[in-house]
Amino acid sequence: MISSSKRDELIVSKIRNGTVIDHIPAGRALAVLRILGIRGSEGYRVALVMNVESKKIGRKDIVKIEDRVIDEKEASLITLIAPSATINIIRDYVVTEKRHLEVPKQIRGLIKCPNPQCITNNDVEAESKFTTVSIKPLKLKCDYCEIYITEDDVIRQIL
Amino acid sequence: MRSRHVISSLDLTRDDYFRIFELADKFSNVKKLNYLSGKVISLAFFEPSTRTAQSFHTAAIKLGADVIGFESEESTSIAKGENLADTIRMLNNYSDCIVMRHKFDGSALFASEISDIPIINAGDGKHEHPTQALIDLYTIYKVFGEIDGRTFALLGDLKYARTVNSLLRALTRFKPKKVFLISPSQLKVRREILDGLNYPVIETENPYDVIQDIDVLYVTRIQKERFVDEVEYEKVKESYVVDLRLVSMMKKDGIILHPLPRVTEIDRRVDKTANAKYFYQASLAVPVRMALFYEVLGERKDD
Numbered sequence: 114m115i116s117s118s119k120r121d122e123l124i125v126s127k128i129r130n131g132t133v134i135d136h137i138p139a140g141r142a143l144a145v146l147r148i149l150g151i152r153g154s155e156g157y158r159v160a161l162v163m164n165v166e167s168k169k170i171g172r173k174d175i176v177k178i179e180d181r182v183i184d185e186k187e188a189s190l191i192t193l194i195a196p197s198a199t200i201n202i203i204r205d206y207v208v209t210e211k212r213h214l215e216v217p218k219q220i221r222g223l224i225k226c227p228n229p230q231c232i233t234n235n236d237v238e239a240e241s242k243f244t245t246v247s248i249k250p251l252k253l254k255c256d257y258c259e260i261y262i263t264e265d266d267v268i269r270q271i272l
Numbered sequence: 273m274r275s276r277h278v279i280s281s282l283d284l285t286r287d288d289y290f291r292i293f294e295l296a297d298k299f300s301n302v303k304k305l306n307y308l309s310g311k312v313i314s315l316a317f318f319e320p321s322t323r324t325a326q327s328f329h330t331a332a333i334k335l336g337a338d339v340i341g342f343e344s345e346e347s348t349s350i351a352k353g354e355n356l357a358d359t360i361r362m363l364n365n366y367s368d369c370i371v372m373r374h375k376f377d378g379s380a381l382f383a384s385e386i387s388d389i390p391i392i393n394a395g396d397g398k399h400e401h402p403t404q405a406l407i408d409l410y411t412i413y414k415v416f417g418e419i420d421g422r423t424f425a426l427l428g429d430l431k432y433a434r435t436v437n438s439l440l441r442a443l444t445r446f447k448p449k450k451v452f453l454i455s456p457s458q459l460k461v462r463r464e465i466l467d468g469l470n471y472p473v474i475e476t477e478n479p480y481d482v483i484q485d486i487d488v489l490y491v492t493r494i495q496k497e498r499f500v501d502e503v504e505y506e507k508v509k510e511s512y513v514v515d516l517r518l519v520s521m522m523k524k525d526g527i528i529l530h531p532l533p534r535v536t537e538i539d540r541r542v543d544k545t546a547n548a549k550y551f552y553q554a555s556l557a558v559p560v561r562m563a564l565f566y567e568v569l570g571e572r573k574d575d
Contacts, residue, residue, distance in 0.1 A: 138371075209315070228377060229395050229500070230376055230377050231376065231377050231378055231380075232356070232374075232376040232377065232378040232379040232382045232400070233378065233382075234398075235356075236355050236356045236357060236375045236376075236379075236382065237355050237357075238355060238357040238386075239356075239357070239378075239382050254464060255378070256381070257377065257378025257379075257381055257382060258377035258378040258397070258399055259377075259378075259399065259464045259465075260377075260462075260464065261463060261464050
């Protein structure tokens with residue numbers, strides 16, 4: 114009998130160098146690709162597995178990208194829509210680094226305040242700044258106009 | 273004071289409130305003082321205002337300060353495309369304190385991050401108006417001699433009224449018995465304001481259900497200018513009118529406050545009742561703002 118992890122490996126082969134983003138909540142892989150700006154025409158070899166079994170989170174998505182590193186800004190954004198995700202850096206088929214993501218306490222300049230009357234949407238120098246109120250469920254508060262935003266608001270901005 | 277800037281009611285402690293009330297008492301009947309002589313105060317009113325701008329102006333003059341500034345965006349370089357940050361940098365060079373009113377939420381906090389001199393928030397969009405809350409509480413203090421233990425009701429537009437946000441937050445420094453929030457369902461207090469309150473709050477839509485318990489009825493105008501959707505405004509614009517019938521059911525010594533301007537939400541016949549204190553409230557604006565200027569800019573022993 115083939116185990117579920119073996120079955121997943123059969124769907125997507127290992128990559129030599131690059132990044133594997135694992136434990137993405139089921140259905141969010143496309144949003145993760147959107148954060149990374151990957152639309153398909155950039156030339157990266159990308160593998161995507163959606164809705165596979167996970168002991169940790171029930172069902173999950175996995176994204177594998179060859180020859181692509183993920184910077185801090187991208188990692189912070191990924192935490193907002195996939196707080197359970199892990200980022201594995203692969204070199205020569207081996208995981209050389211495993212990063213567990215954490216939602217930052219403060220999020221600067223990454224997302225727009227949805228309030229059109231907020232100063233951050235109306236002055237070229239005013240950078241958006243959110244403070245994390247809760248992680249599960251995700252709730253952020255704009256430091257300027259104090260409006261609350263949720264995970265759905267963040268996803269809406271990304272997609 | 274804990275903070276040099278006054279952006280939110282939460283920037284003031286309970287002691288700050290009482291010290292400002294005592295100073296306001298002291299400044300109530302003075303013609304002119306020279307406590308702030310040599311200081312320059314900028315009035316940066318990017319949004320139209322009559323009573324707030326004029327009372328700040330009068331307060332500054334009465335303390336001997338010089339006043340510069342503007343009372344509409346059209347007369348500034350903003351009209352030429354200058355951003356808020358650059359206007360604040362300019363005023364920062366010319367003056368010792370900036371009193372700022374602006375149509376955008378959070379603009380006062382943004383200005384305080386740029387400015388080296390104190391910013392006093394005279395209203396930022398639908399967010400806060402902390403000096404109005406000072407005047408509101410000072411009025412209650414003058415009428416009742418205390419603020420703790422009173423039952424409050426805030427009536428009208430509780431979603432977009434910045435004075436409501438600031439008053440609710442200022443009350444966290446006191447011990448209100450309870451606060452009724454009376455509004456149409458579309459205009460309820462925003463969650464981010466409610467979450468920070470530390471006293472009993474009861475939301476309702478009908479003032480007649482609670483009017484007999486209230487010591488302070490705080491009425492607000494339904495502000496057309498804050499609605500993004502005019503259809504939404506039309507639905508709620510005349511939700512409440514405080515009339516003689518409602519007032520007759522109030523406690524004998526209960527008071528009605530309003531940050532003004534009033535449009536149709538208080539029947540003019542109510543003005544003559546003993547409960548109507550909104551013009552008295554407006555008359556206290558100058559001593560309160562003098563007290564605040566003195567707190568922010570005056571010489572102190574600990575300087």
